[in-house]
Amino acid sequence: MDISTQSEVVLREAGYETWPWTGASPPVICFESATVVGFVHVFGSANELLDTWETAQQRVLARHAPALRAAGAKAWNVYSVFLTSELAPTLQHRVEKLEENFVLTRKIARTAIQTAEDVTNVLMTFGPIKAQPLLGNADMAERLRARAKDIPVEVLNAFLGDLRPEDVAAILGSPT
Amino acid sequence: MRLDYVEVCGFRGFREKVRVEFGAGFTVITGRNGVGKSTLCDAVEFAILGEIAKYAVESAAKETVRDYIWWRGDGSPTSHYVTASFVDRDGKTFSITRSRDGGADKTSAEIEAQLCQGAVPDEPLRQLCKTSVIRDEWIASLSLDLSETQRFDLVRAALGSVEGADLAAKAKAVVTLAEAACGRAEASYQQARSVLEGGLVQLSEANDAANRSGDISAAMAALDRIVPPTDDELAQRIDAARRSLPDRRLRLEGLNLAAFEGHEVAAQQRAFNSPDEVARRERAKAELETARLNFDHLRAETDAALRAYELEAMANDIAASLSILVEHGDKLGLHNDHCPLCAATRTNTEFSLGIQSARARIDQLAGGVNLARENLASARQAASQAERQVTEAQAIWDAIEEQLRTLHAREEAHIEIFERYGLNPVNAANPDALELEALNEREQLVELERALNALEASRAIDALTSVDARVSILRRQADAAADELARAQSAVASAKSLEKSVRRSAGEIVDERLARISPLLNEIYQRLRPHANWRSIDYSIRGDVRRFLSLRVGDELNPQFVFSSGQRRAAGLAFLLSVHLARPWSRWETLVLDDPVQHIDDFRALQLVEVLSSFRQVGRQIVVAVEDEALADLLCRRMLSTPEQGGRRYTIDFNERGVADVIARLDIAPMAPGILRGFDDAKATA
Numbered sequence: 001m002d003i004s005t006q007s008e009v010v011l012r013e014a015g016y017e018t019w020p021w022t023g024a025s026p027p028v029i030c031f032e033s034a035t036v037v038g039f040v041h042v043f044g045s046a047n048e049l050l051d052t053w054e055t056a057q058q059r060v061l062a063r064h065a066p067a068l069r070a071a072g073a074k075a076w077n078v079y080s081v082f083l084t085s086e087l088a089p090t091l092q093h094r095v096e097k098l099e100e101n102f103v104l105t106r107k108i109a110r111t112a113i114q115t116a117e118d119v120t121n122v123l124m125t126f127g128p129i130k131a132q133p134l135l136g137n138a139d140m141a142e143r144l145r146a147r148a149k150d151i152p153v154e155v156l157n158a159f160l161g162d163l164r165p166e167d168v169a170a171i172l173g174s175p176t
Numbered sequence: 177m178r179l180d181y182v183e184v185c186g187f188r189g190f191r192e193k194v195r196v197e198f199g200a201g202f203t204v205i206t207g208r209n210g211v212g213k214s215t216l217c218d219a220v221e222f223a224i225l226g227e228i229a230k231y232a233v234e235s236a237a238k239e240t241v242r243d244y245i246w247w248r249g250d251g252s253p254t255s256h257y258v259t260a261s262f263v264d265r266d267g268k269t270f271s272i273t274r275s276r277d278g279g280a281d282k283t284s285a286e287i288e289a290q291l292c293q294g295a296v297p298d299e300p301l302r303q304l305c306k307t308s309v310i311r312d313e314w315i316a317s318l319s320l321d322l323s324e325t326q327r328f329d330l331v332r333a334a335l336g337s338v339e340g341a342d343l344a345a346k347a348k349a350v351v352t353l354a355e356a357a358c359g360r361a362e363a364s365y366q367q368a369r370s371v372l373e374g375g376l377v378q379l380s381e382a383n384d385a386a387n388r389s390g391d392i393s394a395a396m397a398a399l400d401r402i403v404p405p406t407d408d409e410l411a412q413r414i415d416a417a418r419r420s421l422p423d424r425r426l427r428l429e430g431l432n433l434a435a436f437e438g439h440e441v442a443a444q445q446r447a448f449n450s451p452d453e454v455a456r457r458e459r460a461k462a463e464l465e466t467a468r469l470n471f472d473h474l475r476a477e478t479d480a481a482l483r484a485y486e487l488e489a490m491a492n493d494i495a496a497s498l499s500i501l502v503e504h505g506d507k508l509g510l511h512n513d514h515c516p517l518c519a520a521t522r523t524n525t526e527f528s529l530g531i532q533s534a535r536a537r538i539d540q541l542a543g544g545v546n547l548a549r550e551n552l553a554s555a556r557q558a559a560s561q562a563e564r565q566v567t568e569a570q571a572i573w574d575a576i577e578e579q580l581r582t583l584h585a586r587e588e589a590h591i592e593i594f595e596r597y598g599l600n601p602v603n604a605a606n607p608d609a610l611e612l613e614a615l616n617e618r619e620q621l622v623e624l625e626r627a628l629n630a631l632e633a634s635r636a637i638d639a640l641t642s643v644d645a646r647v648s649i650l651r652r653q654a655d656a657a658a659d660e661l662a663r664a665q666s667a668v669a670s671a672k673s674l675e676k677s678v679r680r681s682a683g684e685i686v687d688e689r690l691a692r693i694s695p696l697l698n699e700i701y702q703r704l705r706p707h708a709n710w711r712s713i714d715y716s717i718r719g720d721v722r723r724f725l726s727l728r729v730g731d732e733l734n735p736q737f738v739f740s741s742g743q744r745r746a747a748g749l750a751f752l753l754s755v756h757l758a759r760p761w762s763r764w765e766t767l768v769l770d771d772p773v774q775h776i777d778d779f780r781a782l783q784l785v786e787v788l789s790s791f792r793q794v795g796r797q798i799v800v801a802v803e804d805e806a807l808a809d810l811l812c813r814r815m816l817s818t819p820e821q822g823g824r825r826y827t828i829d830f831n832e833r834g835v836a837d838v839i840a841r842l843d844i845a846p847m848a849p850g851i852l853r854g855f856d857d858a859k860a861t862a
Contacts, residue, residue: 015793017853032852035789035816067855074847076813096708100779124703125786128793131696133689133758140343140681147684148677151670159674165349172350172667173357 006119014127038079046088082109180261186253188215199824202798206808207828212836213801217770223260223272311770324724347675354671361664368657372650382640395630430597431614438607464569471562478555488548495541502534697754706746769800792816
């Protein structure tokens with residue numbers, strides 16, 4: 001799984017324009033929506049991420065400085081995303097600690113990005129609420145018929161019909 | 177349906193008319209503490225519900241929150257009302273006005289019809305407000321700190337009622353009716369069984385009686401022999417004989433007693449009249465007479481000795497006086513030849529002889545008293561011993577006489593037995609005859625009882641047939657009652673099964689709906705990231721009658737107990753936001769947040785802003801009141817504002833007249849699109 005490519009897939013599905021900026025290697029993925037601009041930086045290792053994120057951020061911001069200056073309020077909503085596929089459990093907290101650094105950009109920094117789902121989760125912030133609970137009306141009668149197989153059909157019909165409880169009880173107690 | 181505007185006048189802290197027209201996309205309300213940000217949220221709720229539900233304390237010092245709905249500060253408002261207006265996607269508006277004097281201009285049903293749809297929960301408007309207007313107070317109390325049961329109820333209410341939920345009540349009614357019928361059937365069955373058991377007892381007794389019938393002819397012979405035949409029916413004879421049994425038993429008892437006592441008396445008589453005993457009595461009588469004679473004799477001797485002694489004692493006294501006289505006369509001597517004592521003429525010799533003779537006589541007189549005393553003492557001792565012998569002999573004789581009296585008393589008591597039991601005393605002196613008579617009486621009694629039992633048993637055989645027939649009828653009735661009970665029990669079991677199926681089906685539907693909102697809860701939780709280590713949250717539902725919804729993070733940990741206060745609030749907010757989004761029955765698409773960032777650090781506040789931004793991306797209207805200006809700036813920048821769904825920012829503060837008012841309104845313009853892309857494209861082209 002290529003993090004850069006998958007990032008573009010996820011961001012585009014969330015309504016963002018994405019494109020690579022090849023001024024860095026690997027390329028930085030730029031993205032922009034009506035309210036947000038950002039850059040996805042991919043690193044070979046967690047150590048590399050920790051050592052070079054600031055340089056990488058500075059380079060891409062400097063490159064896009066004129067545009068950001070012209071962006072007005074949008075320039076407040078600049079995100080830098082620093083990702084690496086390395087598991088690096090010992091460095092995970094240090095990497096994620098970068099997210100509490102609000103200098104210049106809002107940052108998202110994660111290790112262990114190995115699957116498309118990981119990419120989707122890490123970029124979840126940028127998209128709309130995905131989960132749309134489908135809470136359609138349930139057919140209670142049909143479900144009850146499926147569950148109450150031990151109840152005679154005529155009793156079920158009476159119960160689900162308009163008969164009063166007294167009538168249903170009488171049917172239940174009548175000789176078969 | 178979105179919030180269009182809210183207008184208040186004389187409501188809570190707003191004395192003058194204030195109108196806030198909400199942005200279709202979002203509205204951020206900012207201002208210092210106490211200027212009325214929350215009151216605007218209250219106004220929306222009050223317009224819908226007619227009350228403000230956030231106050232947990234119902235009353236204090238006889239006042240309630242209702243006493244503080246309307247302005248109570250200085251000055252008089254021109255009016256007292258609240259208006260909340262809503263607009264749907266077609267631009268159609270719906271407003272609710274509640275005034276202090278006129279109440280609401282819309283009924284709850286009208287409001288519900290506009291703001292709700294489909295299968296609504298109980299108290300839909302209250303649920304609507306509870307899940308739409310998320311306040312700081314509720315983020316803690318209505319989210320993570322809820323009990324698991326309350327949490328389940330909250331979520332179930334948010335999901336709306338399950339279609340056919342009334343079936344549960346109907347099924348319960350069926351169960352109740354079936355149980356009542358079963359109770360009646362049970363009572364009938366028990367009664368039938370009780371009657372049958374009584375019949376079976378009678379049948380068993382009749383059988384036993386019939387089995388005891390034996391030889392009827394022998395019984396009749398015995399009856400005739402013992403009880404003389406009469407002209408009465410057999411049954412009457414049997415009854416008469418049965419009635420005579422107590423008298424016969426009493427007579428037998430008397431005979432037995434008389435025979436026993438007769439033997440006892442005879443034995444005592446034999447003992448009393450035995451030769452040895454007769455000899456002993458004669459001997460005792462002779463000894464007593466001898467002792468008495470001896471005693472009489474000795475008592476006479478003692479009397480004689482006493483008299484002798486008294487004489488001797490008198491003589492002794494005379495001798496003593498005479499001795500004094502003689503000694504005096506001797507001392508005087510003859511006086512002129514005359515005795516000084518008797519004046520007789522005496523010679524000296526005669527005088528001396530006379531003195532000597534007197535002295536001898538005196539000695540003689542004095543010497544007899546001692547002997548008489550000794551004789552008297554001996555006589556008395558002998559008489560005393562004889563008296564003791566009389567006493568002893570008398571005691572022996574008295575005992576013999578007592579023995580005789582006892583014998584007579586027993587003989588009399590023996591005779592009384594005959595009188596008491598009405599027995600012929602002819603054999604009173606013949607205990608053997610009495611014993612024989614008692615044996616005969618016992619034999620007759622036994623024979624009579626046996627005969628009576630046999631004859632009664634023969635009558636029981638006749639009764640057996642009718643009892644048997646009756647028991648058969650009772651058994652059929654009991655069987656019918658048992659069948660009825662079995663049907664009733666089966667009906668109860670079926671009704672319970674039906675009710676269980678209804679409950680299970682409803683539970684399944686709720687569980688499935690909960691399962692469907694689980695990803696939403698998890699997504700919002702992941703977006704808010706309350707905790708660095710636990711990135712996801714799960715829920716589980718337990719219970720059948722009482723349902724529990726528990727939240728778990730990590731390895732089955734309860735976030736309620738492992739999260740900090742701020743983390744709990746963030747997790748709770750995720751829960752409430754997911755509930756808000758999951759309401760299919762709500763037509764109102766506005767999320768109102770009143771100061772949601774208390775106790776939440778900047779990092780999580782930023783994540784909340786991003787979550788609200790994601791809500792905006794799906795078109796939900798957001799109204800959020802915050803105190804922090806920087807946070808308000810961030811919200812306005814980060815949430816999507818479009819030409820169709822613009823953003824708006826209000827600043828509330830006290831105006832120059834010192835009353836709360838809107839002092840600034842700012843429309844948030846949409847941001848320029850494609851800035852970065854255009855730049856890069858231009859660069860690339862260059």
